[in-house]
Amino acid sequence: MKPKVAFFDFSSCEGCQLQIANLEEEILDLISIVDVVSFREVMKEHSDNYEIAFIEGSIMRPMDVTRLRNIRENAKILVALGACATIGGINKIRNQWPADEVKKEVYGDADIKDNRYFDAFQTKAIDEVVKVDYYIHGCPINRDEFKHVVTSLALGKEPIIPNYPVCVECKKNENICMFEKGEFCLGPITGAGCGAICPTHRSACDGCRGIISKPEVECVMDILKRYDLTYEELKSKSKLYNYSREANK
């Protein structure tokens, strides 16, 4: 029996689900190992009978929390798909201001009090609301990594997600270090698995895959010193994708 798989999206650009369409001919291979029962972006049919749920996007409103909890109850395995889901990502930039301040800034004095559509709180990653079993990082996700996770889960195996920094993959690609080019790169503290795609295209890492569990702090301080950079710059750069998760609790 092929495992039944469903895709759901919350607040996001839906670019991670798009990577599934971007598998091109390999979509046919994908549907030969799993049975896609719900995927609103590309199919009309829907079923609540599924084993694996892939969730894209961040959680922003009480109505989203209810929907997510229902999905969690239905799914045996829940996978967070992409930065908005795994770490909150770009959606968390606004958490540096209180939700009320952001609302006032953008809605002005409009009467939105009793409107559930507009009832936004501070952005949350998926695991701040429900238990997440697996994480597919990135903004957007890496297609090869997605295939690896789906194949592993379909076979009942543990997917392998790297917990070493982007620098490892960047060195393997024989890139010149972005710091040498005068750029502030988050490669030393960001989890690999993207193939160091940004530095390989000569753009510094923005940290979209989240910070590894044990970054080499001494090494990072050494880099800051060597290139005459400040901790403040590191913090500002990290806010793009990794705005403190404690700050919004």
Next chain:
Amino acid sequence: MSKDINIDVEHVTRVEGHGNIVLNVKKGKIEKLQWQISEAPRFFEAMVRGRKFNELRTITSRICGICSIGHSLASLKATEDALDIQITEQTGILRRLAINAENMQSHILHVGYLVAPDLFGIGSVFPLVGSKNQNALLKIVKLHRLSNEMSDLICGRTTHPIRLVVGGFSITPTEIELSKLKKNLEDGLKTTKEVAEVVKNVSGNFPDFERETEYIGLTSDEEYALYDGDVASTDTGRLSNYKDYRSYMNEFVVPFSTAKHAKHKRDSYMVGALARFNLNSKQLHPIAQDVADMFNLRPICYNPFMNNVAQLVEFVHNIEDSIKCIDRLIEYGINQKKPVNVSPKAGHGVGIVEVPRGILVHDYTYNNKGICTKANCIIPTNQNHANIQNDMEKFVPQIINKPDNEIELNLEMLVRAYDPCISCSTHYIDVKFV
């Protein structure tokens, strides 16, 4: 016939983002008909406050996964306008290739994966696998792959491009890579004609519906405007100063939608492939003209369902145009120069481009350190929401005697024809309710 109808489609499928269709009819009289947007607002303009000029593109690209290249280009144009940065001719041509690639990717995804199932009477493209139409599906997949490979080559990545930076490109493709792409595009042109034949055979399934409205898009004396041009309307012609774009795009808020609506001379207007076709069809390249003729598509076409056909026509145009762009790049020789140097200064800039779903505006203000203090984005789908609502109000009385499931399908098809990009359109709201 007087009957009761209750249609409540929560989260219309095969569109980007979350929208609902609500129709309540009592004894033949429409009591409620709404195109609702329930997507969570994302507050992008609030987010970019305090960010540096070279980070704006990275952030605003994330407004939309499907049109991230378009958002990137509008963003770069706004920043370059504000900081008085001149790009090279080569950068201009490469950006045209980028915009063509994204238009192709988005259009074939929409026509081939999202709209085609309605024409074949199925719920998704998956049932085509193993059917007599599998070959047609594989051709669509091939064109989708071609579009993405082109984005990968020019932009470094198809979703959320990497190589597009302020002042130019972080890396440029080589002549060998471009020559190979040209060959693939020429081959793709043949495949596209075959796909057009397949669509033609089922195009009778598009509802026959017209409603006169206004069309707004970019227009240019030089070319079929996508990357550059003046804002223009089928009602009132060209806008003389691009910074006055708000005089054409008046946004307003309705309580049943987290996305703004927009109007100009009438209650609503339409943007996107059909708007561009209606404004600029004479500038289409020859094979694109042939495909338009094949479907009897002529300006001004007031049938919103023909937006799907206009997308197919533009797909052909984008291929023809890209081949010309590559020829020019190879003729001049690729210069692997770094992007132009940028020094921050205070300024205000506006960047306007055509993206797959229509005209897109980014508007930034920077302080003297190059830090963003204010931003405004006008998204194509926002501009279409009011027009969708108005179309529904004219369309429902025409189909009211059909069975409920057919009414529902017809309304879904109408929404899909606009190819709405809803997560884009709810990027923020800053206007008071009217």
